[in-house]
Amino acid sequence: MTQPTLIDGKAIAATVRDEIGRRASELLASTGKRPGLAVVLVGEDPASEVYVRSKDRTANELGFHSVKHTLPASTGESHLLELIGTLNDDPDIHGILVQLPLPSHIDESKVLRLIKPEKDVDGFHPVNVGLLTSGEKDHALIPCTPHGSLILLKRTLGSDLSGLNAVVVGRSNIVGKPMASLLLQESCTVTVAHSRTKDLPDVIRAADIVVAAVGRPEMIRGDWIKRGATVIDVGINRLPAPEKGEGKTRLVGDVAFRECQSHVGAITPVPGGVGPMTIVMLMANTLTAARRQLGFPEDKPIF
Numbered sequence: 001m002t003q004p005t006l007i008d009g010k011a012i013a014a015t016v017r018d019e020i021g022r023r024a025s026e027l028l029a030s031t032g033k034r035p036g037l038a039v040v041l042v043g044e045d046p047a048s049e050v051y052v053r054s055k056d057r058t059a060n061e062l063g064f065h066s067v068k069h070t071l072p073a074s075t076g077e078s079h080l081l082e083l084i085g086t087l088n089d090d091p092d093i094h095g096i097l098v099q100l101p102l103p104s105h106i107d108e109s110k111v112l113r114l115i116k117p118e119k120d121v122d123g124f125h126p127v128n129v130g131l132l133t134s135g136e137k138d139h140a141l142i143p144c145t146p147h148g149s150l151i152l153l154k155r156t157l158g159s160d161l162s163g164l165n166a167v168v169v170g171r172s173n174i175v176g177k178p179m180a181s182l183l184l185q186e187s188c189t190v191t192v193a194h195s196r197t198k199d200l201p202d203v204i205r206a207a208d209i210v211v212a213a214v215g216r217p218e219m220i221r222g223d224w225i226k227r228g229a230t231v232i233d234v235g236i237n238r239l240p241a242p243e244k245g246e247g248k249t250r251l252v253g254d255v256a257f258r259e260c261q262s263h264v265g266a267i268t269p270v271p272g273g274v275g276p277m278t279i280v281m282l283m284a285n286t287l288t289a290a291r292r293q294l295g296f297p298e299d300k301p302i303f
């Protein structure tokens, strides 16, 4: 049994992060300014708290100006909108991120639409979505998880993905749809599969590239994946793990990892695959946003 290539998201994220650090230092030397990031968390979801802490810490480690706004779950929508307005007007803040999900009494799309598109480092504003889907991605801010996933694919398969059959499983605004747009722009033949797709195993069996973003633990079985395919598992599902002790949990992806090992070409682990890329691409977007706002846009996108 040949071992598949394990796509090491942690190691690849570290190289991207080094490059961001270098470019942030250059920016500081030429403008006296640091990229500024504001991260907003509403509520006490433990996973969101971990992600927000990690974003704030990474920004600080890179020498960015970083502010964290932690608001109680009872925060009213108008209060959150007011905070976004203040951050939109703050010249030291180049990137604004509102951690999702928001509490159910807040209209998520209303909040995301208020963020200035040039500060929308999540790439969720309709202006950025439009730029990405209309083939103007060099002027957009691209959602972090799909952008990071594309970098993992290119580091694994090389920069030319044209003609490959890609199946994206999941049609969310934050992963599935932007991932499909990115792969289409790489001239892949793209299929977006979802909960209503007929004969899902057979659809996936045709794929050279599988991007799994369904949010259902190990839903995609090993025998659905063709020999030699590259698998990007975006799923992060926390399951009880009593074998590790009382109350303990373990993380699994959307793909049954062990069933794939005998025949896939390359696969991302969970954890340690796509997750670390999400955080680092947020830093890349913050740097890009800062350069544009300070009048130093890159000649071409950094990544």
Ligand SMILES: Nc1nc2c(c(=O)[nH]1)N[C@@H](CN(C=O)c1ccc(C(=O)N[C@@H](CCC(=O)O)C(=O)O)cc1)CN2
Residues within 6 Å of the ligand: 050, 051, 097, 098, 099, 100, 101, 122, 144, 145, 174, 236, 251, 270, 271, 272, 273, 274, 275, 276, 277, 278, 279
């Ligand atoms: N505003 C946003 N909200 C959310 C996003 C997003 O991109 N923007 N994505 C997810 C959560 N997320 C970042 O916010 C995120 C998820 C996972 C990881 C990560 O590094 N995962 C690790 C495992 C971590 C663990 O042990 O729990 C890994 O996969 O190795 C980073 C960021 C939803 N919300």
Ligand SMILES: [Mg+2]
Residues within 6 Å of the ligand: 144, 145, 174, 278
């Ligand atoms: Mg994400």
